[in-house]
Amino acid sequence: MTPTDSAGYASAWHAAVDFLQASGVETVFGLPDDDLVPLKALEPTDVRMVLCRDQRAAAFMAAGHALRSGQTAVCVIGKGPAAANVVGGLVEARCSGAPMVVLASGTSASARGSGAFQELDQMAMLSPVVKWAHRVDHPDRVVPAIERAFLVAANGAPGPVYLEFSADLLEAEVVRGRPWRLPRTHRPTPDGPALETSLAALRASRRPVLLVGGGMRHRNADGQVERLAERLGAAIFVTATGRGSVDEDHPLFCGLAGLYAPEESHPLWAGTDLVVALGSRLEETATYRPGFAGPGTDVLQVNLEPAEVSAEWGGPVVIGDGGAAVRAWLAGLAEEGNGADPEWADSVRSCHSRSAGRVAAERRRVAELPGIHIAEVLYVLDEVLPAKRILVQENGLQDMWSYFYPFWSCGASADSIVPSEQTSLGFGAVAAAGVKLAAPDHAVAAFVGDGAFGKLGADLDVLVDEGIGVLYIVLDNGGYGWLQAQLDKGGAGSSRFRFVREPAAAGDGRPGPYHAVVDDRVGLKKELWQAAQESAAGRVAVVWIPVRLEDVPADLTEMEGQHS
Template identity: 30%
Template sequence: MKGSRALLKMLEDRGVGTIFGYPGGTVIPIYNEMLDSSIRHVLVRHEQCAAHMADGYSRASGKTGVCLATSGPGTTNLVTGVGTAFADSVPMMVLTGQVATGNLGMGAFQEVDAFSLMMPVTKYNYRVLDLDLLPGVISEGWKVTRLGRPGPVHVDLPVDAMNSQIDESLLTRTREPRPVQIDTSGIPTAIRWIKEAKRPIILAGGGIIGSDSSEDMVRLAERIGAGVLTPLMGMGSIPYDHPLAMGALGMHGRRSALSAMKEADLIIAAGTKFSDRTYSPHTRPGNGSRVIHIDLDSTEFNKHGLTSVNIKADVGDVLRTFLCNLEGFTPDPAWMMRLNSFKSKCCCDFDYDGVPIKPQKVMHEINKLIDDDTIVTTDVGQNQMWAMHCLNIKRPRQMISSGGFGTMGFGLPSAIGAKAACPDKKVLTVTGDGGLLMVVQELATAIQEDLPVTICLMNNGWLGMVRQWQKLFWSKRYSATKLYDSNPDFVKLAEAFGANGIRIERSSEIGDALKRSMNSGETCLIDIHIDPEEDVLPMLPPDPAIPMVKGRCPY
């Protein structure tokens, strides 16, 4: 069997139904076999977006996403998207073409050292110089994407290997990755600390969603009376309207979450990494606080400077162990009342009318339409923080966003990937004019591949988040952030790609436009002109010497 056919056969056998990619010289053998494969190929318009679509596909479905690009610039274009998935622990198999083995290191056309290039942004790298090793590579690499802390695995495929023949009997050959070493020795101490705590909270990160442990986490919170704080990546791990849900914690998070964090005497950090956007001198609790940190990646431990016990294990397994050892536990009613007071005070009405349109009003209208069959993706910047702060997310995998890497341009392609994974769900992306212009060509992908999404464009004519920092911390010296005098007519641009376009300049028009678009079954861009002076507040400044910028927040 030809190597290119063998590759696709092994992916088919592992349940791969979709590959996001862009063809080129060294992957033509693979694309030739794709015509006879059961795998659907989604043709992107830029390789970075192939990775973002595979990422969105994975986050929406829980499956391993697959992307494919040719050698040289095709591979370098993938790197940003692969890095995005790596930062957020998303399982992905990244396939790249490579020049023939005899030309490696010779400066051949479109040659790049993909192996070294991908090393910082993947869990593991393979270069298949001997085709007979390909079955073991796919077998092991596929498992590595989900083993321990999930993430991307890269396989570099020289074109001569793909054109060579392999004995079909070798395709079932397997290779096992090295098992992840776990350390649960801290569990007895952790259980004792939980029993001693008077003011526990759970910091529920993306690891809760990635391990499908949301139900166990909520059960633990209910049993011990812990408020649940969600960094960006943990949104949806607990329904927003649950009495113990304190909301998002971070630079642009909820005051209820901040209050609970500051008063906690025990933090159960589950699948989260204490990033600088979540944990800072502004959010640090008192020195008497303890941390129980559960994670499969020990490099995330001890970043907080508090007394801690670390448990290196699957977060779901540990939560279930806690539950078994806390039967009959009675929460402290005083802390439950305190949490309720935080939540009741942090209950803003975002239904602002008037012109120019306030971004909170857009989120208010989106909230009316979010149901169990809705997925929301975001871009990066102010639009992302408005979504994190304001949207009512009820279930895991309902909100998809670039966290650790903060990749502008993520919104639209991740939405297309989510739609490919969940074709029966309505998919909406919240984006800004800066981020959308980085990837707007993917409207062609959405149209050609019949993957309809709604694009909620928060158009303020600026690179809004950078402008906000320049406004608040750099004496309003606005450098290289103005877009309004050169932005295209986004409605005409959408129509040029074959999508629908709607321009919104009055708040009364937002709800109907969103509803019509999301129910239309067609790709639609809603160009909403919002107030550029409305900052994402409250905000915890990066300098701990500067107090919180409250803005409209009445808390």
């Protein structure tokens, strides 16, 4: 839509909807206030409004949509408890770098402090968890506030913005006297001296490791990170939120870093002389030993925001876009040969192949055991889904099998959406709906526990009504398996407190438009294949798989032993 030079609007919400249309926004998530003015503004447009039953779900869906699409997502809410409900979603969006704008209702200026209905200091509550929070009271300030909100959300390190329209603006005319300034994402190139310093570090390294974080999502479409690794003879690792940023089938890819590092990669981390961290805050799970470099190893960090550079590590710092930095390095290294130690490159390729061999051996082992094991669930899921697929993950107990490469791998045409370091329960289960709407040509499977799946609540009906075909693989351990495992590990297995119930048996009633419970391996492939077909046709499909608490990745068990 081409913006006009000027326009008048019946309300701030009508102005906001016009901006959304001009910006190319096609989908909005939310649950508006009971004045319903946002819906009246949307009614004559072709913007899709996914009406959620819970504002928490709307925020998670919007964050999922932003992570997959790379575009700013929009969430529309009311005031008071509605604003409180989106806090968790905003925290996830902030920590995962999801560009998102929450448009909210607010108490009128004249009624503040009077005990007005649902009056709450929403600015004080939400300001700490967003990049920018702003309240608009006067119609003359609506247009610039909308423009700034979307500019801030998409630029720098992407993240959420909160914009509140007071009730005074529900019927106040808003005039725009110039064309909209439409949002554009700016990707600043690092300055020359910083690039020269970082190039010197790359040239001097003989045993380099590339660590790709969530900040590189949508910044590596042409595979330049893989080319840099080939040029340097470097191992490629990702953080959890960095999954999907590189081709995990590449022979130099070695899995996740830190807590989720496969055991075959530990010698690489012990031997590296330089870690190149692209778009990562280097949070605790990404730097957990032994799946990360030891003290004294230089870490070359590239980040858009100075505040997101970790001060825990020595080494050069580059402020700027990770994609631009990698392009500059490739140009600077164009005339040089591979400076890596040849034995290092061989070790990297060996790590990749030995990890695959260990997983294949584990699958053969569990195939001889009774019952269904999660390693084989992932194997069958890999078989039944098409190459263009997205796995949306949680971070509980059994669902963490998918974190340990290569039990699950994201190839060149695949993607993976993973919760941020905050790991809000239910984020993946709900965000999968937004992911599917952002990628309608991909199969979307959510790999979740039963506790996380329960967070969908009434919004499962929203997916059904909207025809959002997500395939849910629900690992049913009877509740919150991670907490129960911690309770058992602490010797309190006989405690009067329990986080789980007995796993469901076949035939238990479960919600879902297409539903199956699989408790033996005979029907596993058949049921997952059928469910995948149902979801491809736009139908929500839910496959429940009873699992045992002790069915956890060996890598995770060993890490916990070292941590305890």
